[in-house]
Amino acid sequence: MSADKKWNSGADAADDDDDDGRDETEFQAMKDATLFAIEVSNSMIAPPNEDEDEDAEGGGSKKKKNKKPKYSSAEAALRCAEAILKNRIISTPNDMMGILLFGTEETKYGEGSNNISYPNCYLLMDLDIPDAPSIKELKHLLDDPDELSAILKPSKKPASMANVLFAANHLFTTKAANFNSRRLFIITDNDNPDTDKSARSSAQTRARDLYDLGVRIEPFFISSPTHQFDKTLFYTDIIYDAGEDTTENLPDAEEVAKATDAESRYEQMLSAITAKQAPRRALFTLKMEIGKGFVIGIKGYLLYKRVTPSRSHYIHERGEKLQIVKGSTTRMVEETAQEVTPDQIRKAYKFGGETVSFSEEDFKKMRYFGDPVLRILGFKPQSELQFWHNVRSSTFIYPSEEDYTGSTRTFAALRNKLLNDKLMGIAWFIARRNAAPAMTAILPSVEPQGMFIIPLPFVDDIRQNPEIPHIVAPNHLIDRMQDVIRQLHMPKGYIPEKYPNPALQKHYKVLEAIALEEELPEEFEDKTEPKYKSIEKYAGKFIQDWGDSLSQAMAEFRLTRPAQVEVHGTKRGREPADAAAAKKVKKDVDSGPGDADKEIRAAYDKNTLNKLTVAVLKDWLNSKGMSVAGKKADLVERIEEHFENK
Amino acid sequence: MADKQATVYVVDLGASMGASNAGRPGTDLDYALEYLWDRITTTVSNGRKTDTIAVVGFRTDGSDNSLVQNDENYANISVLNPMSQFLMPQIRGLKKLLEPSTTHEGDGVSALVVAIDIIEKYCKKLKYIRNIVFLTNGTGGFDFDGINDIIEQIKEHKINLTVLGVDFDDPEFGFEEKDKSPAKAANEKALKELCDQCDGMYGTIAEALEEIQRPRTKKTRPIHSFRGRLSIGNESINPRSTLLIDVERFPRTxxxxxxxxxxxxLSPEQDPVDGNLQxxxxxxxxxxxxxxxxxxxxxxxxxxxxKGYLYGRTIVPISAEDQEIVKFNTETSLKIVGFIPKSGFERPICLSNSNIVVASKANxxxxxxxxxxxxxxxxxxxxxxxxxxxxxxxxxxxxAMAPIIEPxxxxxxxxxxxFAEDxxxxxxxxxxxxKTTTGKVLDKHRLIPTQELQEAMDDYVDSMNLMNLEGLNDPLLPFAQPEDVFSPVLHRIQQVIRARAIAPDDDGLPDISPVLLNYSTIPQGLDPEEDLDRLRQAADVCLVPTKAKGKKIGRDKPLSGLDVGKLLEERTKSRRIDKNNPxxxxxxxxxxxxxxEDIQPLVQQMGDIIKDIIRCSVADLQYSRAIECLRVLREDCITFEAFEFYDSFIRELKSFTEADRRDFWSRVRKDKLGLVLPSEDSRSKTTIEESNRLYYGR
Structure with a gap:
């Protein structure tokens, strides 16, 4: 199925700007391998300093302390690794991860390999796509303090950095050979390992090897209140600019956790690592034409993209072993059942009951509107961009010095101007060769610093409004609604991080539970549900006021205009006092708008279905998924049948 | 979905339509047909059964219509296609019939009557949009006796009449034919009067052709994508303080x-009807x-x-019953979570098309x-x-929902x-x-704009203000407003299909309609040359030569600037590559x-290591490693202008894999690691065919 679909949708592929990575080389670029190297030493495993905590304070803070466990730096690092591991299984299931401890008393390095090569290195988790057993193992380890401290036992002599780096080299070479993104995260508090000169030189050489191999070292330095980490002692000799984008300007080595208390140290570390853990994957490298023939280089990134649950696979059980079934599609000529080779395939459009066909060359050529470019036609105030001018997700752009030097400063100048004057660019945009051209708005972005491309709709993409009676609420009703809105104001705006996707979370929670052979979670927290208690507390009264105001407004309205549909009047008769018609208490009726149901039911009981208008009957039938064909009598009959059979 | 429609095209096929006029290369008929085919193929591409077409020719050599038997006034009028849905066979059939005749006989007004007759008989009293499109060069005979009855009929049946003439005068459009014959002038006048009296359209073909350059947009009837209740609060907590409004949602974009x-x-045999496609x-x-x-x-x-899922590498089987557990159960609803200030809203986070939400129309x-x-x-x-x-x-x-208030x-x-995950x-x-490596923060740097650059940019942006420009397609709209921009790919593909449908034997593609390229370039009105020159100078952007890009290997230094090259000297002098660190x-x-000359032995060593990895690989376990080495080898051979060494090695590798490592070769092919092409090094003489021969050849 999927293979075939891919082929057929080939024609549309260019349209689908969301989908990057179509050809093989690009696909490679999507894969990332990350190895955590965590130093084990006396200071790394030391429990956080008790004296630093404010013991003097009363019960409140004690309670807080009891709730929050204290981690040593090494354990905190391991917990970060675990959190990131679980996160990556959802977001990037094909990426590899591994954990290497160094400076341990025990030495362990994969099966079959020679332990002597990498003394005092402990490969806790081999570099691979994570699987359930290894996650489970890590979990158990973190739950068992004794076992953990057995492994996190420092050797007498620290591990040689050259060995650590060469071990990483070996892992990346053998396990993640042609991964485009390979990173070594070093978490340590030791700013001056290998004081001996020859050991230093060999570490520097090994670091150079990693650089030439295309492995990027990302250090996370832990400072303590008594010791400020000084990276110039050792680390600046082994870290290179990866040459990504604008070289010198990248944020350099991350310094984490100066915080004294262990809790916030863990959180700091986690946020620092999380921020770096997602390798930046450029969607495209492109020319941005700011004026006629005046071009700079940019790269595009997708910062917002809907993540959906992983697709299901067919699996086959053979003996003990589960295997993924691979499906493949063969194309055959329908009549002769002969297999079709790719060069026999022609693309054709249906037209006038037949097909209109094109050669492969013409097929490509008809989509060609010029070379890829982001061409700015001019500028407009940002207020010209309507809220509804949206068709798909945006793309973030950032300058690149790779092809044009001076791009960054020019881009920065343009961004400054757009920010200061609240302007946006209007641009013609072709993302890739033969991609569908789009009209776009270019908006400057405060954070991250850069700009966004917002694809605009074409006239063909704009739909008509449905017809609907025009009734404007009177001012007193609007005022009451304003009261409600003020009560439920979220001044910080919408923060995506606060709303995990409940469907996705549940999917993976269940998979995790089954894979790790744990209990299925019974209750499941959904953070997207409104906070009903606070709504009731803060806005409840105002909503009631609004409801009363609505009843009043409707009464006034009825005087000037008769009800659209008579039955609404009847309903109000039946439900006196505070019940506004738009506020309906859910009763045990069929699904769908309960209002119409009651009306129809009431009319049926009183045998007055005939008095209702065809529109009302049809609406109701529609809502039940029943046919709306025929004359009014047919409709009435159909509804009567429905209730008789109930 | 639109209403049912019936259209009769009445085409003048008189001998005079075969003449070429006004310096056009084609005949008058070709000119008129350009319009006719566009209209017909547009209808065909909609593929609707209820959008039917009939074609009537007049001043034809023969006579073929239902009225001619009783009245010889209807001679030299032929129904070329009865009222029906138009498909490819109709197009082919019609194409053969649309040739200038050898006669001047045949009354245009009678042809109009035939057209009315066709509509009357086909549509009866049913709900139809009725159209007659009349194409002529106005040189033949028109008998306007009894025209009032005809006008009455057109009005009675609510037929939309359009008369388009070859080189008809149209002062509004700004066209006037010089040296017009008095007969034609008289016909034009009478036809215009006819149109005026029955609220028809009258125009010159040039205008109509200009008009069809403008792509037509398809109207879609609004269909709701959600029906439910917008709610604030939860009924089960307190129904009285719960706001519920019946709403529906429709797409806006x-x-x-x-x-x-x-x-x-592609089938080997040629089939004239179905083509040769299977x-x-x-x-x-x-x-x-x-x-x-x-x-x-x-x-x-x-x-x-x-069925099952992958959790990392682990396969998790999920039985049909378990599917229920994975599913996240929800109820149709639109629950308000809260309200945010519009000013701080980050527009780029919007992920989807836009939809409108309105209240239930019957409530x-x-x-x-x-x-x-x-x-x-x-x-x-x-x-x-x-x-x-x-x-x-x-x-x-x-x-996120925003209000729209229109009149x-x-x-x-x-x-x-x-969501958080997105x-x-x-x-x-x-x-x-x-920020420098030493942690110093600079605000003057080659990556930061100078004041001069910033000022030049400010002035340039100011001079590129689009707010005073009008729409390029509809001058009443602002420049580049979405309503004024046509989807280029959509209309281009439709254009190409229609062109190919009426001329299947033509090779190549028609030029892109200029309307679709209106917004592809900086607008004519804006050309701030001086500002741009200033900006260009202040920015000093330079293209990086392609050669320089790859050559940085071996020159890089760590952040501290330490000369690692020196440390490496010992190793590089040995000229022996460690197979554990190739x-x-x-x-x-x-x-x-x-x-x-020193490169060749290195390539040789690397080649040996690659072959060794392949040889020792259990099944394909080590292939990725070998491919990685091969990729680096190829890349560096190109960078150091030594691709010949690579080419000869890759040929050698091909025969090496021939025996029992063919699957490795398919990886080489997949990763495109074959012979170096001229696009990669201009000195290469390898053709695509040669390269493919190595990839695919035995």
């Missing part, structure tokens, strides 16, 4: 996709890997398969309730954040927002400061060579 092509197989059927087969089986895989029956109270919601939002300059479930058991989405229409407009935490360096050492050595 929806990307109009071009028609999709399907795949067919339908393709896809068959699925399912396999699992099996080391012992021939071909290393065995087929699996559908019954022996279960006045809901309309009024929603109106208060819309106005209150507007007055507080706020957006509503909601959690939307469009159908039971569909996953929820978070949405006769109010609604909310909504787009989807990202945002990617990429880090980008700031653009206004530079990629870095090869790179370091090739970067350090002084003479070209």
């Amino acid at each position: 929806m990307v109009a996709r071009p028609p999709t092509a399907s795949s067919f197989a 339908k393709i059927r896809n068959t699925r087969t399912f396999q699992v890997e099996d080391e012992d089986a021939p071909g290393k895989a065995i087929d699996i029956d559908r019954e022996d398969m279960a 006045d109270e809901a309309i009024m309730a929603l109106s208060s919601f819309i106005h209150a939002l507007y007055e507080l300059d706020s957006l509503a954040i909601g959690r939307l479930v469009t159908k039971d058991d569909k996953p929820p989405v978070m949405i 006769e229409f109010e609604c909310l407009v909504e787009t989807q927002l990202p 945002t990617r935490q990429y880090k980008f360096a700031p653009l206004d400061t530079v 990629v870095p050492e090869f790179r370091q050595m090739i970067a350090s060579v002084q003479q070209r």
